[in-house]
Amino acid sequence: MWIPYNYFTMHTLHPIIHKHISLKPYHTFGINVLAAGLAQFESLGQLQALLATAEAQQFKKLLVLGGGSNVLFTQPFDGLVLKNNIDGITVVAEDDEQVWVKAGAGVNWHALVMHAVNHGWGGIENLALIPGCVGAGPMQNIGAYGVELQSVFHQLEAYHLHDKTCVSFSLADCSFGYRDSVFKRALKGQFVILSVTLRLQKQPKFNVGYGAIRTQLEEMGVQELTLQAVSNAVIAIRQSKLPDPAVLGNAGSFFKNPTVDASVFASIQQQFSAVVGYPQANGMVKLAAGWLIEQCGLKGFRLGQAGVHGKQALVLVNHGNTTGTEVLALSKMVIAAVQSKFGVVLEAEVNVY
Numbered sequence: 001m002w003i004p005y006n007y008f009t010m011h012t013l014h015p016i017i018h019k020h021i022s023l024k025p026y027h028t029f030g031i032n033v034l035a036a037g038l039a040q041f042e043s044l045g046q047l048q049a050l051l052a053t054a055e056a057q058q059f060k061k062l063l064v065l066g067g068g069s070n071v072l073f074t075q076p077f078d079g080l081v082l083k084n085n086i087d088g089i090t091v092v093a094e095d096d097e098q099v100w101v102k103a104g105a106g107v108n109w110h111a112l113v114m115h116a117v118n119h120g121w122g123g124i125e126n127l128a129l130i131p132g133c134v135g136a137g138p139m140q141n142i143g144a145y146g147v148e149l150q151s152v153f154h155q156l157e158a159y160h161l162h163d164k165t166c167v168s169f170s171l172a173d174c175s176f177g178y179r180d181s182v183f184k185r186a187l188k189g190q191f192v193i194l195s196v197t198l199r200l201q202k203q204p205k206f207n208v209g210y211g212a213i214r215t216q217l218e219e220m221g222v223q224e225l226t227l228q229a230v231s232n233a234v235i236a237i238r239q240s241k242l243p244d245p246a247v248l249g250n251a252g253s254f255f256k257n258p259t260v261d262a263s264v265f266a267s268i269q270q271q272f273s274a275v276v277g278y279p280q281a282n283g284m285v286k287l288a289a290g291w292l293i294e295q296c297g298l299k300g301f302r303l304g305q306a307g308v309h310g311k312q313a314l315v316l317v318n319h320g321n322t323t324g325t326e327v328l329a330l331s332k333m334v335i336a337a338v339q340s341k342f343g344v345v346l347e348a349e350v351n352v353y
């Protein structure tokens, strides 16, 4: 039997650790910052080998990266960056109505969405074109256009860096919230997510009530809803509104949409009648952070090479050669301006290092 040479080299060779390497190509803000080391892994075995080397070489800290589309580096990373490339999409179970799909943490998220759409499996079509990898999805319970990962999440497998064991997490274990999970809080930095299993629907239930999806479908002349049509509408909206990181460095929404007490919302509304609020199940009201920033006159504002995006004020961008500290300074200016005008404190969605 002929076995490609790469088969062995990919899965058995100890991955190389590159020392003092620029992280610029490894994250979408495109900031030139050095890491003490960087290595890529494609299997649990390779990860374990790398962790042993990292211990022997006394790397001070570790950071797992997927596509680097939700990080901002404000200083050199004084540790080992582990780029997760674990591949593979498999159906692990199915019945008449549902299919359980397991994807390696290094699978590109949008590729997984397209795989589901092409197989007629519903549930993640509204999450098309979110950059990054599957393994980072549960970190912040990725969401867009009225759908969050938690609505299709079944379980994930993760490797505990200290105990050196693999652990399964159910939906309840993940404590998902709005752009939030246990991995951003109590278990921060403790686990490497290896794979994620989603429960998708063979008879899709479409969710087109949010944002501009319906209008976009009309503009596209769509008569009958299909997974392709909905994902195409989402892709078209995203491409028209959000900067492409390949052209203008960014990490998507820099801030979370804040939630405030209904009484706070009422008093903001008294002063600013155009304010839009989305009532939440817990009685709080969610505000659009982009709108708040825009009202402060900051849309398109620049601080050196860092800027607030001209079309979507929620996104901070790299106009060419900015630094992480400059972006951070801009984010603090934005937070201060919104707080002073509305009394609302914005919180970063991006992971700052």
Ligand SMILES: Cc1cc2nc3c(=O)[nH]c(=O)nc-3n(C[C@H](O)[C@H](O)[C@H](O)COP(=O)(O)OP(=O)(O)OC[C@H]3O[C@@H](n4cnc5c(N)ncnc54)[C@H](O)[C@@H]3O)c2cc1C
Binding pocket: 028, 063, 064, 065, 066, 067, 068, 069, 070, 071, 084, 105, 130, 131, 132, 133, 134, 135, 136, 137, 139, 140, 141, 142, 143, 144, 191, 192, 193, 194, 242, 243, 244, 245, 250, 251, 252, 253, 351
């Ligand atoms: C243009 C643009 C649009 C975006 N739109 C959206 C959107 O609509 N909705 C949304 O929710 N997000 C959005 N994002 C943010 C981002 O794409 C998501 O958060 C995505 O899930 C990040 O994936 P990543 O692989 O790039 O993660 P990274 O940036 O590599 O990592 C993010 C965090 O997760 C950790 N991490 C990554 N992989 C693992 C792993 N395997 N195990 C443990 N920890 C891990 C990292 O250490 C880091 O703390 C957008 C970003 C951009 C640039």
